[in-house]
Amino acid sequence: MVETCAICHLHRQGCAAGSYEIGRGGLWLLRHHLDPAPLPGWLLLDSVRHLGGPADFTAAEASAWGPAVQWASTLVRELTGCERVYAIAFGEGAPHLHLHLIPRFGGDPHTAAWSVADHYRAVERGERPPADPVAVAALVARGRQLLASNPEPHCWHFPHS
Numbered sequence: 001m002v003e004t005c006a007i008c009h010l011h012r013q014g015c016a017a018g019s020y021e022i023g024r025g026g027l028w029l030l031r032h033h034l035d036p037a038p039l040p041g042w043l044l045l046d047s048v049r050h051l052g053g054p055a056d057f058t059a060a061e062a063s064a065w066g067p068a069v070q071w072a073s074t075l076v077r078e079l080t081g082c083e084r085v086y087a088i089a090f091g092e093g094a095p096h097l098h099l100h101l102i103p104r105f106g107g108d109p110h111t112a113a114w115s116v117a118d119h120y121r122a123v124e125r126g127e128r129p130p131a132d133p134v135a136v137a138a139l140v141a142r143g144r145q146l147l148a149s150n151p152e153p154h155c156w157h158f159p160h161s
Helices: 006-012 014-020 059-080 115-124 133-149
Strands: 021-024 028-032 043-047 084-088 098-104
Touching: 006 014, 014 021, 014 028, 014 133, 021 133, 028 059, 028 133, 043 059, 059 084, 059 098, 059 133
Parallel strands: none
Antiparallel strands: 021 028, 028 043, 043 098, 084 098
């Protein structure tokens, strides 16, 4: 872990794990976006190891990446009922791989393509309401239940509340 990395720091915080973390394996950590969350079901798939992106993967990380992204994206769809799941990683906010898995709802123009970035910024500036924290907590709890009933293929373990 890098001491100045915000994602590494978040992974070490027990309160973040208790509130937002859905599961953690040897390579990946799946969590809900922190408050204020732009949308309920906006999940992030983080590398456990501090790395900037796929170019820095070990062979094990490279072979596990596809299944991890597929499993986590399927979970977003199951938790939210969305039509699609966008997968976006920029790495500008923190130089630690965190893939945003964003639910796309057909009837919500705020989640259409790049409009979701405008929505994100509007929530961040307080111009639009964030996701209801109670709804986020319920999604995290449901995600943990689904993970517990089907932990393959990632050997996840569960955060302590």
